[in-house]
Amino acid sequence: MNGRSHTAVNAFSAVTINSVFHTVGTAYTWHQLTTLVMSPQLANALLSPLLLYKTTYYVLVVLCARLPDIDQYNRFGRLLGGHRGFTHSCLGILLMSLFFATIVASLPLLFVIGGIFLHPVLLAEVKVAFEAIVTGWILHIIADGLTKGGVPLFWPSPTRYGFPPKSIWRFKVGTIWEDLVLWSIIFLAGFGMGTGILGV
Ligand SMILES: [Zn+2]
Numbered sequence: 001m002n003g004r005s006h007t008a009v010n011a012f013s014a015v016t017i018n019s020v021f022h023t024v025g026t027a028y029t030w031h032q033l034t035t036l037v038m039s040p041q042l043a044n045a046l047l048s049p050l051l052l053y054k055t056t057y058y059v060l061v062v063l064c065a066r067l068p069d070i071d072q073y074n075r076f077g078r079l080l081g082g083h084r085g086f087t088h089s090c091l092g093i094l095l096m097s098l099f100f101a102t103i104v105a106s107l108p109l110l111f112v113i114g115g116i117f118l119h120p121v122l123l124a125e126v127k128v129a130f131e132a133i134v135t136g137w138i139l140h141i142i143a144d145g146l147t148k149g150g151v152p153l154f155w156p157s158p159t160r161y162g163f164p165p166k167s168i169w170r171f172k173v174g175t176i177w178e179d180l181v182l183w184s185i186i187f188l189a190g191f192g193m194g195t196g197i198l199g200v
Helices: 003-021 030-037 042-047 049-063 067-072 074-079 090-113 120-145 176-194
Strands: none
Touching: 003 049, 003 120, 003 176, 030 042, 042 049, 049 120, 067 120, 090 120
16 A cells, blocks of 8 residues: 555544544544533643553554555565565564564663652553554554555565455555545545544
């Protein structure tokens, strides 16, 4: 998928994921949001850590939409097994998650050793950032799995996988079919938000 499609897929998938799993708290529907904006509770909502968590979550999921494609650049590409290699595999997700999980887990310890108190909101914020990066990364791989090229899930094995399993049923990057899939996702997400099924 091209970068623009990845960005849109990640943005609308993040909304859907939060609506179903409440990754960053209650999902506010369009109606609830407009009611809140016109109510006296707006000031409290703006000062609530929830706003910070939600902003971090959505911004990072969208920013990470293109991150696995870092392997398109020569210097990284060769190191990471070429385009759609390591960064598009289960091993890539695992090692990247371990890397960020180590940072998240060791941060409080480092601050305790340094004698610095880390506010619980900041700790929760780091956890949200970790979940957003992993979610954004996985969504990118799923989106690439919808294309003809597929993804090498079990890299270094070169076998590529996708959905539907037969590549003939998947679309080619940059064709009208990619736009069709993209606009279908945008339409469904817009419909979900407009009808109150989905929220942010
Ligand atoms: Zn990719």
